[in-house]
Amino acid sequence: MNEQELNKLLKQLDVRYVVKEELSTEVLHIVGQRYATREEFAKALGRIDALIEDQQKNTQLLSQIYDFLQEHRENDSEAKIKIKMLEERLNDMDKSAFQLFLERRTPAALITKTAVLAILFYLALDFISQLIGKQADAFMERNGCYVAIVTLIGSYLTASLKPKDKG
Numbered sequence: 528m529n530e531q532e533l534n535k536l537l538k539q540l541d542v543r544y545v546v547k548e549e550l551s552t553e554v555l556h557i558v559g560q561r562y563a564t565r566e567e568f569a570k571a572l573g574r575i576d577a578l579i580e581d582q583q584k585n586t587q588l589l590s591q592i593y594d595f596l597q598e599h600r601e602n603d604s605e606a607k608i609k610i611k612m613l614e615e616r617l618n619d620m621d622k623s624a625f626q627l628f629l630e631r632r633t634p635a636a637l638i639t640k641t642a643v644l645a646i647l648f649y650l651a652l653d654f655i656s657q658l659i660g661k662q663a664d665a666f667m668e669r670n671g672c673y674v675a676i677v678t679l680i681g682s683y684l685t686a687s688l689k690p691k692d693k694g
Contacts, residue, residue: 533595536588 619627628636667674 533592536592 622630628640
């Protein structure tokens with residue numbers, strides 16, 4: 528059911544409703560009389576029957592309108608979910624390949640990331656050790672004799688302070 532059909536149903540519903548004043552003038556006027564002809568009573572009963580039929584039709588129209596609104600709400604919620612998924616896809620398209628790679632949680636991606644990080648750490652440590660090694664070589668060239676003497680004294684003290692076996 529689309530918007531045009533809904534508007535058509537609402538127009539029919541407006542036509543079928545009976546205003547209270549109209550009911551009182553056509554039916555209650557005849558019923559409220561002390562004397563009335565059989566024809567007038569038959570006319571009033573016919574009008575009451577017509578009102579009952581109109582009420583049933585109105586109830587049916589209201590249930591159709593309710594069904595339409597429920598269907599519309601379901602379609603609206605489905606559309607919102609689809610829009611959200613499309614927005615996420617657009618955001619993914621805006622990201623670079625490197626960002627998408629970093630955000631993946633698959634086993635292959637995790638293993639690849641770990642391997643790349645291990646290689647980077649190895650290269651960084653190698654570079655740092657080369658820098659430290661050059662500095663250590665320069666230090667040992669200037670102070671090698673002092674380092675050897677301090678090392679001998681430290682070794683002797685460590686060996687002499689060790690507890691001896693009481694065996």
